[in-house]
Structures are given as structure tokens and as C-alpha cells.
Amino acid sequence: MDRSAQPLAGKVAVVTGGGTGIGEACVRRLAEQGATVGVLGRRRELVERVAAQCGGFALVADAGNEADMQRAMATVTERHGRLDMLIASAGGFGQSACMETSVEDWRKAFDANLNTAFISAREALPLLIPQRGTIVFVASIAALAAGPQVCGYTTFKHALIGLSRSLARDYGPLGVRSNVVCPGWVRTPMADEEMQPLMAQHGLSLDEAYAMVTGDVPLKRPADPAEIAEVCVFLASPAASIVTGAVLTADGGSTIVDVPTLAFTR
Numbered sequence: 287m288d289r290s291a292q293p294l295a296g297k298v299a300v301v302t303g304g305g306t307g308i309g310e311a312c313v314r315r316l317a318e319q320g321a322t323v324g325v326l327g328r329r330r331e332l333v334e335r336v337a338a339q340c341g342g343f344a345l346v347a348d349a350g351n352e353a354d355m356q357r358a359m360a361t362v363t364e365r366h367g368r369l370d371m372l373i374a375s376a377g378g379f380g381q382s383a384c385m386e387t388s389v390e391d392w393r394k395a396f397d398a399n400l401n402t403a404f405i406s407a408r409e410a411l412p413l414l415i416p417q418r419g420t421i422v423f424v425a426s427i428a429a430l431a432a433g434p435q436v437c438g439y440t441t442f443k444h445a446l447i448g449l450s451r452s453l454a455r456d457y458g459p460l461g462v463r464s465n466v467v468c469p470g471w472v473r474t475p476m477a478d479e480e481m482q483p484l485m486a487q488h489g490l491s492l493d494e495a496y497a498m499v500t501g502d503v504p505l506k507r508p509a510d511p512a513e514i515a516e517v518c519v520f521l522a523s524p525a526a527s528i529v530t531g532a533v534l535t536a537d538g539g540s541t542i543v544d545v546p547t548l549a550f551t552r
Contacts, residue, residue, distance in 0.1 A: 292320030305332030380438025395438025
């Protein structure tokens with residue numbers, strides 16, 4: 287194959303939450319560009335399937351567990367001796383309003399959306415620093431604005447931006463870049479589940495539910511996971527060599543909409 291078609295040949299990446307959704311799409315895109323990818327996740331059957339299909343290697347681990355991540359990074363070191371890119375895509379808990387959120391659920395939201403990112407980054411940095419490597423955090427437009435009844439998710443996705451900026455400031459002098467991608471609605475298994483109450487309430491099909499939630503989005507559709515993966519891989523790649531501490535929205539334009547003026551379009 288033409289090496290120019292594989293700009294990441296020789297690079298080693300790890301994707302947390304790599305067995306499904308946006309994480310899986312990132313694994314596939316990295317592999318297409320020539321990287322060797324560690325597919326990290328808790329569900330063995332998923333990470334092993336994706337790793338086998340993409341010529342990568344499975345890392346069965348909880349990204350929010352310190353010991354698991356230390357073992358995962360030891361495996362990367364033993365097998366490849368380097369790490370060039372970390373895409374932290376694990377997350378997804380915290381769907382309730384403040385008064386309906388127990389302390390236990392608050393901690394689960396913290397673990398799923400922020401602690402996974404913090405521990406993954408901390409354990410990856412000793413390998414990333416020698417390579418002047420990159421970190422990409424997959425957040426959400428919930429990192430920029432608040433949806434209804436998603437207190438934990440919103441809070442800890444907001445915090446991801448602070449984490450990324452702190453890493454960019456502290457480790458930029460060592461050549462490490464850190465950025466955040468904020469997707470809007472993306473057609474993933476998790477988002478499909480979130481459509482179920484809307485479908486039941488209004489008697490909609492899955493496609494109709496997605497059309498409803500993106501009705502006020504300028505592009506009028508949700509993203510495909512592969513579209514978000516393109517953005518993540520761009521930020522992780524040398525093509526974005528001067529970009530660090532950035533927050534890149536990939537939301538079809540939803541966050542540019544002036545909500546009070548929507549009445550004029552109806």
C-alpha cells in the first residue's frame with residue numbers, strides 16, 4: 287500500500303471505550319491510517335472482536351481503574367515499547383436531575399466520565415512524553431451546555447475541558463498535545479437507548495426520533511460515529527501539530543443556534 291495513504295504507519299495508539307460507538311470508529315480509522323491500536327474496554331468479547339478486525343491488540347481493562355490501566359500500559363510497553371496517541375472515549379453515565387441523583391450515582395458519573403479520562407491520561411503520559419504524543423478526550427456538547435436531567439454527565443463532561451487544558455499547559459513544554467472533541471447527537475448504541483423514551487412517548491421509529499432531536503440543528507441530522515472519528519484522529523495526528531488545549535465541536539451546528547430566535551422559524 288502507498289505509504290502516503292497511511293500517515294500513521296509505525297504509530298501506536300490506545301483507544302479507551304474502543305469496543306463500541308465512537309471509540310470503535312476511532313480504532314477503525316486509526317488502523318486505516320496505519321497505526322497499531324490497543325482496543326481498551328471492559329467487555330472482552332467486544333474489544334477482542336474489534337482488535338481482531340483491525341489488526342490491533344485487545345486491552346481488557348476498566349479505564350477508571352488505576353491497577354487496570356497500569357497493567358494495560360505495561361502491556362503496551364512490553365509489546366511495542368512506545369505510545370504515540372491516546373483517545374479517551376470511555377464514558378456515558380449520569381442521566382438524572384440533581385435532586386434525583388444519589389451520591390452513589392454521582393460517583394458513578396464521576397468514574398465513567400472524568401475519572402476514566404484522568405487515570406488513562408496519567409498512566410499514559412510516561413509513554414507519551416518520549417514520543418511527544420497526543421491525547422484526545424471525547425466529551426460532548428454537554429461539556430458546553432446543559433441538557434435536561436443529565437446533572438452528573440453535564441458536570442463531568444464540563445470538567446473534561448479543564449483536565450485537557452491542564453494537561454496541555456503542564457505537558458506542552460514536553461511536546462505533548464491535549465485536545466477535546468465535543469460531539470452532538472451521534473448514532474451509537476448508547477444514543478439509540480436514549481431515543482427509547484422519546485419513541486415510546488410519541489410513537490416514533492428510531493429514525494423519526496433522531497429527526498426530532500436534530501430538528502433545530504442546522505445540518506438536520508445526527509453524526510455517524512465515523513465522522514466523529516475523523517475529527518478525533520485529525521487532532522491526534524501530526525496534521526494538527528500546532529493544536530493543543532483546543533475544544534472542537536462536531537455537532538452539526540447545534541451549539542451555534544440562538545435558542546430565543548427559534549420561535550421565528552416555526
